[in-house]
Amino acid sequence: MKRESDTKQKILDAAQYLFAREGFKGTSLREITGMAGVNIAAINYHFGSKEALLKAVLERKLIPLNEIRMERLRRVADAARKRGTAPMVKDLLLAFIEPTFQLKDKSPDASDFIVLVGRAFYDSDNTVRRAFIELVWPLYELIVRVFREALPQIPKQVLIWRLHFLFGSLSHVMLLCGSTFYAEIREFPLATDTKSVMKILIPFMTAGIESK
Amino acid sequence: MKRESDTKQKILDAAQYLFAREGFKGTSLREITGMAGVNIAAINYHFGSKEALLKAVLERKLIPLNEIRMERLRRVADAARKRGTAPMVKDLLLAFIEPTFQLKDKSPDASDFIVLVGRAFYDSDNTVRRAFIELVWPLYELIVRVFREALPQIPKQVLIWRLHFLFGSLSHVMLLCGSTFYAEIREFPLATDTKSVMKILIPFMTAGIESK
DNA sequence: GTCTATACAGAGATAGAC
DNA sequence: GTCTATCTCTGTATAGAC
Numbered sequence: 001m002k003r004e005s006d007t008k009q010k011i012l013d014a015a016q017y018l019f020a021r022e023g024f025k026g027t028s029l030r031e032i033t034g035m036a037g038v039n040i041a042a043i044n045y046h047f048g049s050k051e052a053l054l055k056a057v058l059e060r061k062l063i064p065l066n067e068i069r070m071e072r073l074r075r076v077a078d079a080a081r082k083r084g085t086a087p088m089v090k091d092l093l094l095a096f097i098e099p100t101f102q103l104k105d106k107s108p109d110a111s112d113f114i115v116l117v118g119r120a121f122y123d124s125d126n127t128v129r130r131a132f133i134e135l136v137w138p139l140y141e142l143i144v145r146v147f148r149e150a151l152p153q154i155p156k157q158v159l160i161w162r163l164h165f166l167f168g169s170l171s172h173v174m175l176l177c178g179s180t181f182y183a184e185i186r187e188f189p190l191a192t193d194t195k196s197v198m199k200i201l202i203p204f205m206t207a208g209i210e211s212k
Numbered sequence: 213m214k215r216e217s218d219t220k221q222k223i224l225d226a227a228q229y230l231f232a233r234e235g236f237k238g239t240s241l242r243e244i245t246g247m248a249g250v251n252i253a254a255i256n257y258h259f260g261s262k263e264a265l266l267k268a269v270l271e272r273k274l275i276p277l278n279e280i281r282m283e284r285l286r287r288v289a290d291a292a293r294k295r296g297t298a299p300m301v302k303d304l305l306l307a308f309i310e311p312t313f314q315l316k317d318k319s320p321d322a323s324d325f326i327v328l329v330g331r332a333f334y335d336s337d338n339t340v341r342r343a344f345i346e347l348v349w350p351l352y353e354l355i356v357r358v359f360r361e362a363l364p365q366i367p368k369q370v371l372i373w374r375l376h377f378l379f380g381s382l383s384h385v386m387l388l389c390g391s392t393f394y395a396e397i398r399e400f401p402l403a404t405d406t407k408s409v410m411k412i413l414i415p416f417m418t419a420g421i422e423s424k
Numbered sequence: 425g426t427c428t429a430t431a432c433a434g435a436g437a438t439a440g441a442c
Numbered sequence: 443g444t445c446t447a448t449c450t451c452t453g454t455a456t457a458g459a460c
Binding site: 021025026119123124166197200203204205207212 | 233234331334336337369372374377378379388402413415416419422424
C-alpha cells in the first residue's frame with residue numbers, strides 16, 4: 001500500500017521538473033503523471049486541477065524561502081534601528097537576494113524551482129503570474145518599506161522604479177544561474193556559483209539604487 | 213478579390229495582438245484566423261507553420277528596430293573615436309534603450325510588440341527564445357564591443373554580467389510600460405511615458421555599469 | 425481514502441479537395 | 443487562395459476496484 005504523501009510528492013517533483021523545462025501551458029497532465037508513475041486522474045484527485053497543482057509546486061518552496069528572506073530583511077532593519085542609523089543598501093540587497101541562490105547548496109532540484117520562479121512574473125499565462133504575485137506580495141511590501149528606511153531622500157516613485165529594475169535583473173540572473181537551457185546566449189561560460197554572482201550583482205545593484 | 217498582402221497583414225496584426233496577450237502556446241490558430249477574418253488554413257498557406265508566423269511577427273518590427281539601435285550605437289562609438297576618447301556609458305545606454313520606447317509614439321500597436329519582445333527571452337518555449345536570440349545576436353555582439361570600448365578597465369566577464377543585469381531590467385520595464393496587464397503589481401500608478409522612464413532608468417544603469 | 429480505467433468535449437495542426 | 447474533413451492530444455469528470 002502506498003502512503004498518501006508518496007503519490008502527492010512524486011507528482012509535485014515531476015511537475016516542478018516539467019514546468020521548469022516546458023512551461024505551464026507546455027506541460028500536459030499526462031506527461032506529469034507518466035513521469036511520476038501514477039494514474040492520470042491522481043492530479044485531479046489530490047490537487048483538484050492543473051492550476052491548483054502549479055500553486056502547490058510554487059508554495060512548497062516559495063513560502064519557506066520568503067520566510068527566510070523576510071526574516072533576514074527584518075533583522076537588517078532592526079539592527080539599524082537599534083544603532084539609530086538607516087539600514088545599509090548592500091546589506092538589504094544581500095538579505096533579499098542571497099537565500100534564493102543558496103537553495104542550490106541544499107537540494108538538487110533547486111535549479112528547477114529557481115527557473116520556475118525566475119520566469120513566473122513574465123509568464124504569458126495569467127494563472128502563473130497571479131499565483132506568483134499573490135505569494136510574493138508580503139515580501140514585496142516589506143522590501144518597499146525597508147528600502148524607504150534606507151533611502152528616505154529618494155522620492156517613492158523613483159525608488160519603486162529602481163526596485164523594479166532590481167527585480168528584472170534578479171529574474172534574469174535566476175534563469176542564467178538556474179538552467180542549462182540558456183547556454184546558447186553565452187559566448188563563454190560565466191561563473192554561476194552563488195558567491196561569484198553575489199560579488200558582481202550586489203555592487204552593481206547598490207550603485208544603481210543609491211545613484212543620485 | 214483580396215490582395216495577397218492584405219491577408220498576410222491581417223494575420224500578422226492579429227497574431228501580434230494575441231501573442232502579446234495570451235502567449236505563443238496560449239494562442240490558437242483558430243483565434244488568430246478568427247480575429248483576422250480569414251480561414252484557419254490561411255496561416256499554413258502564407259507562413260508554413262505557427263512557429264514561422266511567430267518569426268514573421270517578430271521580424272517585422274524587430275529588424276528595423278535593431279537597425280536603428282545599432283546605427284545609434286555606432287554613431288556614439290564613432291564620435292568618441294574621432295574625439296580620441298572612450299564613449300560615454302550614458303550615451304550608449306540611451307542609444308540602446310530609447311528607440312524601443314519611442315516606437316510607442318509612432319504606431320498604436322507598438323505596445324503589443326514591446327510586450328512580446330520583453331517576454332521573448334523568458335518564454336518557456338524554445339521556439340520563441342531561439343527565434344528571439346537569433347534576431348538580436350548581431351546587436352548583442354555590438355553592445356559587448358562598444359561597452360568594452362567605454363570601460364576597458366572592467367574585466368570582460370564582469371562587464372558581460374553587468375550587461376545581462378541591464379537586459380533583465382530592460383525586459384522588466386518593457387512589460388510594465390508596454391502592457392496594462394501588470395497593473396496588479398503596482399500599489400500606485402508609475403509614470404510610463406518614454407521621457408520619464410529614461411530619466412530614471414539611464415542614471416540607474418549608468419551607476420551600476422560604471423560601479424567599482 | 426486511495427487509486428485505476430475509461431469517457432468526454434473541445435482545441436490542436438494539417439492534408440487534400442475544390 | 444479557400445474550405446472541409448480528420449486525426450491527435452488536451453484537461454477534466456466519473457464509475458468502480460481495492
